[in-house]
Amino acid sequence: MKQVSGSRPIAPRKCEQPMSVFPIAAESLDAAHSGLGAARALANPAALNGIELARNCPNAIALLYSVAAAVAGQKSDVPTQLFRIGNLNDPERRLIAEVLGEGELSGVVALPSGRVAQIQESVLAGIWRVRIETDAAHEYVEVGAIPEIVRRAxxxxxxxxxxxxxxxxxxxxxxxxxxxxxxxxxxxxxxxxxxxxxxxxxxxxxxxxxxxxxxxxxxxxxxxxxxxxxxxxxxxxxxxxxxxxxxxxxxxxxxxxxxxxxxxxxxLAAEEDFWVSAERLQEIIKAYFE
Structure with missing residues (x-):
């Protein structure tokens, strides 16, 4: 799924290949990819109690239902769909992060303001988390082939x-x-x-x-x-x-x-990824929160 951060570029890992169009600089781009997602984290009853979470985090659960419905109907050639999470409390945001997990693709987009948008694909392809640096209010889940902020930039x-x-x-x-x-x-x-x-x-x-x-x-x-x-x-x-x-x-x-x-x-997330991700997310919601 490397990094430009305004005046501070973040380059990927060092590579021994001596010739390439864009040489690899010394600073690493490694991101913490847990790859765990909800299936493993929620499978531990001692870690999370689904019924209790559903009671204490109703806004997060409602958002997950909305995301599941959105990704089920998403197409590659239509606009993405955004679900803001900056207004949720910390436990609700943590729950969403736990359910969605961290997938294989991540990156950053440098914005005209000098800030950086951080993007992270979830373990459910086609569902992304986006956060504008230093602005917690601008944090959202986005459904689509790639976050729209990438295409705009x-x-x-x-x-x-x-x-x-x-x-x-x-x-x-x-x-x-x-x-x-x-x-x-x-x-x-x-x-x-x-x-x-x-x-x-x-x-x-x-x-x-x-x-x-x-x-x-x-x-x-x-x-x-x-x-x-x-x-x-x-x-x-x-x-x-x-x-x-x-x-x-x-x-x-x-x-x-x-x-x-x-x-x-x-x-890009592929067209067939949307149906698979919708099915997986619906299974997670049903198994742990219903």
Whole structure:
């Protein structure tokens, strides 16, 4: 599902791969992914009593019912649905966090105000928790393929044009590659398929890669997904241009690409995820709170 935080970028884990379009910096992006979710946490009667929780946290239970209904009817091509939790008390927010858990994808979005939006997919794909840094009132659960704040930042906080300067000494293939990226990015429209430029096999020198990264720049969105391996998704400074990198279990980069299009598929919940998540959440509510 990496991090830009206003003036303080948060980079992912160090990787031994010496050449990549967006090199891995030293600071780690590791997030605490419990992956436990409600099924394991609530299975311990000593930890949580469902009937007592339902009595003491009626607003949280009502919100979970609403989220279950929303995700059951959600589609990938319709607006997301938001459920604010900033007005709930601490026990109710903790209950929601326990039920939803922490899934594989997390990240941050830098906002024009200088604050950072933190996003965390739940263990139920397509259900997200979003919190605006330093503002507890702006905390909510969102149902959809990706939180809308990601799509907005990718459009509103990036440049519509890629300016290509003179290539530095030692450059080989970077100018035609940049020209191709520029042409594709300006031509792309919602509904079109994304186009992928694979740098893993493309002959590019270190000078080429450095100039390419300098040209497209850094964008406002950093996402990381940890499943069988790790996938890092970065918005560049150019609208519709993303860096998507895949790593193996040893944190060595195995696929280094630029993707021209909307939010990359690697970061999106799939259409079939909504039904599965709705069913699982309904089962959790029935088992522990009814």
């Amino acid at each position: 990718a459009t509103d906080l990036t440049s519509s044009d890629l300016l290509i300067g003179a290539a530095p000494d030692g450059a080989m293939n970077v100018l035609p590659v940049l020209a191709e990226i520029r042409e594709r990015a300006m031509a792309w429209q919602p509904g079109m398929r994304s186009q992928i430029i694979n740098f893993t096999l493309l002959p590019m020198s270190p000078v080429d890669l450095a100039f390419l990264q300098q040209s497209v720049g850094n964008g406002p969105i950093q996402l990381i997904s940890r499943g069988y391996g790790t996938c890092r998704v970065l918005a560049t400074g150019i609208r519709n241009v993303w860096s998507v990198q895949f790593f193996n279990a040893m944190d060595s980069i195995i696929l280094d690409t630029l993707e021209v299009g909307g939010v990359p598929m690697a970061a």
